Amino acid sequence: MCALRRYWHGRSIWAIFVSGLLNVLALGFTVVFSAFLLLFVNWSALHSECIVNNSCDISTAVVFSQPFKNRSWIAAMAIIFYLLIFGLYWIWTLVHFAFDMREMHEVRIRAVCVPVLLSHRFP
Secondary structure: OOOHHHHHHHHHHHHHHHHHHHHHHHHHHHHHHHHHHHOOOOOOHOOOHHOOOOOOOHHHHHEOOOOOOOOHHHHHHHHHHHHHHHHHHHHHHHHHHHHHHHHHHHHHHEEEEHHHHHHOOOO
């Protein structure tokens, strides 16, 4: 009954699909973008002389080519733990979305076919 209520509250399967897909994409973007910011941006280099004077390329001065080379092991483990937790959450959300879509499709079939079958009069 809970799935039928969610289907009714979502108004249609397409609205539920778009909402879930946008949720998964927004979460994925957040995980990937935060991974880039945590792994590849040298935050201490943002205040260097060449960037302040606008005399160097910011992409070569601020972006790490080897993300774990200049970090302590505690910072590296914290970043790995953060990415692991939120990466697993992203995967769980994606799997949950796939199962929800399958369930909503089944509810849609029941919601469309059952009233049609009940409306026919059998001899």
